Amino acid sequence: MGLHPGTDIDAYAAAALDGTDLSAARRGLEALYDQCLLTEPATGRYRMHDLIREHARVLASRLDPGRDRDQATGRLLDYYQDTAAQADALISRHTRPVPAAAPGPVPAAVAGLASQQQALAWARAERGSLLACLDHATATGQHGRVIALTAALAGLWRSDGPWAEAITRHTAAVHAARHLGDRLGQAGALCDLGHLRRMTSDYPAAVQVLNRALAIYRELDNRLGQANALFDLGPIRWLTGDHRAGVQNLERALAIYRDLGDRSGQANVLSYLGSGRTMIGDYPGAARAHTEALDICRDLGDRAGEAEALNELGAVRWCTGDYPGATQLVEQALGIFRDLGDRPGHAEALYYLGGLRRQTGDYLAAIQLLDQSLGMLRDLGDRRLQANALSHLGVVRLATGDYPAAAQALEQALGIYHDIGDRLGQANALRDLGTVRRLTGDYLAAAQLLDEALSISRDLGDRAGEPEALNEKGTLHRASGDLAQAEECHQQALEQARAIASPSTEAHALAGLGRCALAAGHAEQAAETLRQALEIFKRIGAAETAGVSVELAAATEAQPAKTVRRHEPRPQREREPPATVLGQPMG
Numbered sequence: 001m002g003l004h005p006g007t008d009i010d011a012y013a014a015a016a017l018d019g020t021d022l023s024a025a026r027r028g029l030e031a032l033y034d035q036c037l038l039t040e041p042a043t044g045r046y047r048m049h050d051l052i053r054e055h056a057r058v059l060a061s062r063l064d065p066g067r068d069r070d071q072a073t074g075r076l077l078d079y080y081q082d083t084a085a086q087a088d089a090l091i092s093r094h095t096r097p098v099p100a101a102a103p104g105p106v107p108a109a110v111a112g113l114a115s116q117q118q119a120l121a122w123a124r125a126e127r128g129s130l131l132a133c134l135d136h137a138t139a140t141g142q143h144g145r146v147i148a149l150t151a152a153l154a155g156l157w158r159s160d161g162p163w164a165e166a167i168t169r170h171t172a173a174v175h176a177a178r179h180l181g182d183r184l185g186q187a188g189a190l191c192d193l194g195h196l197r198r199m200t201s202d203y204p205a206a207v208q209v210l211n212r213a214l215a216i217y218r219e220l221d222n223r224l225g226q227a228n229a230l231f232d233l234g235p236i237r238w239l240t241g242d243h244r245a246g247v248q249n250l251e252r253a254l255a256i257y258r259d260l261g262d263r264s265g266q267a268n269v270l271s272y273l274g275s276g277r278t279m280i281g282d283y284p285g286a287a288r289a290h291t292e293a294l295d296i297c298r299d300l301g302d303r304a305g306e307a308e309a310l311n312e313l314g315a316v317r318w319c320t321g322d323y324p325g326a327t328q329l330v331e332q333a334l335g336i337f338r339d340l341g342d343r344p345g346h347a348e349a350l351y352y353l354g355g356l357r358r359q360t361g362d363y364l365a366a367i368q369l370l371d372q373s374l375g376m377l378r379d380l381g382d383r384r385l386q387a388n389a390l391s392h393l394g395v396v397r398l399a400t401g402d403y404p405a406a407a408q409a410l411e412q413a414l415g416i417y418h419d420i421g422d423r424l425g426q427a428n429a430l431r432d433l434g435t436v437r438r439l440t441g442d443y444l445a446a447a448q449l450l451d452e453a454l455s456i457s458r459d460l461g462d463r464a465g466e467p468e469a470l471n472e473k474g475t476l477h478r479a480s481g482d483l484a485q486a487e488e489c490h491q492q493a494l495e496q497a498r499a500i501a502s503p504s505t506e507a508h509a510l511a512g513l514g515r516c517a518l519a520a521g522h523a524e525q526a527a528e529t530l531r532q533a534l535e536i537f538k539r540i541g542a543a544e545t546a547g548v549s550v551e552l553a554a555a556t557e558a559q560p561a562k563t564v565r566r567h568e569p570r571p572q573r574e575r576e577p578p579a580t581v582l583g584q585p586m587g
Helices: 011-018 022-034 051-062 066-092 118-125 127-141 144-153 154-160 162-182 183-197 204-221 223-239 243-260 262-280 283-300 302-318 323-340 343-359 364-379 383-399 403-420 423-439 444-458 465-479 483-500 503-517 522-540 545-557
Strands: 039-042 045-047
Touching: 011 022, 011 066, 011 162, 011 262, 022 045, 022 051, 022 465, 066 118, 066 127, 066 154, 066 383, 118 127, 118 154, 118 302, 118 323, 144 154, 144 162, 144 183, 154 162, 154 183, 154 343, 162 183, 183 204, 183 223, 204 223, 204 262, 204 283, 223 243, 223 262, 243 262, 262 283, 262 302, 283 302, 302 323, 302 343, 323 343, 343 364, 343 383, 403 423, 423 444, 423 465, 444 465, 465 483, 465 503, 503 522, 503 545, 522 545
Parallel strands: none
Antiparallel strands: 039 045
């Protein structure tokens, strides 16, 4: 036991180290425990005091032949390497290209891992030992073990972080593979590194290493590796403004996974394709992709994939105005993420729930959920989702009238989006900052921000973001007295919102047209249009319902009498329309 590089050991690792069976290893551990040479900090896990461990190492080096020591350590590393690879296959939810090598030695006892939960529990319990073994392999120049152990820890790092450490480790694995001339190992390490670069929003570095991985896989004619690299490249392309290339990469990956019969790979790609379709307002296409991914994940018993699909289906329901349905799906996802201890998924689900609470007017709950999500995302280092959470926090602060706090959150979000090159995020933050500037009376700055937001949305083909920006431009034109331009913007937004079946954006456009009509003295037209907006807001349970109800009442009251009977007294003069009209509650 003194040869173990780490501090904790269980019966499986002890059996491997001693070259014995599981029962004998357990008896030996219990005997040492009974003699107070071991402690048991957790059930089934044993630890030596530092002085006893050092004494055991000295005895081993003094009394045991070097060959015996090397064989014992080799058996231990084989056990950890083999079991960690099994765990990673369940945690990572994707198939990794492996060399066609002769089978290695079989460990004396193997921890049976049958599910993602078991795999995560084992990897978390053995994290310290696995890292200690990796450090030992690095220090002793065992480059092949460095590559294999680092790859086997990839899923755990993605789930639990810290991602900065993971990037350092995967970079070392790339160097180890290059030293050995192991092209397949190098491509795999580059793929793992690219994935982490993407998760930390370092898109240029991610593209660079993933393209290198893709080139190696093509040289080796390894189609599975090509699909994995294309899968990671896809979302980076659309986040940085090239949506068409992103979708093409994902569709090519999907075709390969289908040819190979890799259903887990298919589910992963379908989930990202669905998210990409949501971004451009193709909600039916997004729902189909996520539903197919959900079915595959349930067939495979992939709980993490199921939660991811539920979360993204919730996002589609959100965009189509089904807030209760969206909340139900996201809460299901959150429960699974919590059960699995999946921190990235947990944080994203909290962020979605916070956004949904904002949409329905529960601003206190929205702030609490978004703050909780933001804290987790900062710990993980996910800058893109940090910016998303900050952007939503800004809109909540805006809705509560705290304009300085709203501006601060949105400016922080915009800064991150600029740093990571996320143009879609930039467009959203610019639009919401434009709303803040309008409400604080800085119409010139608002116009500049909204023009930039609209330009980016059009450039990206963002069919959801463009009508939202048009609605806000319409509100700004109305506030500055240009009713003709305001009506034109809202009418364009209305047509686009109906084309993508976005009820919230449609209702905002109708409300904007109603306000323009009321400001122009057309009370009857205003009442009819506001009534249509109110019906939609009521149906989807939106926070804007109360404000539009008040506006509709004002428009109804301002209408002239419909008919006048002969011989009746002459009606009084029609009341003048209000000089100012309530502004749109949300941008």
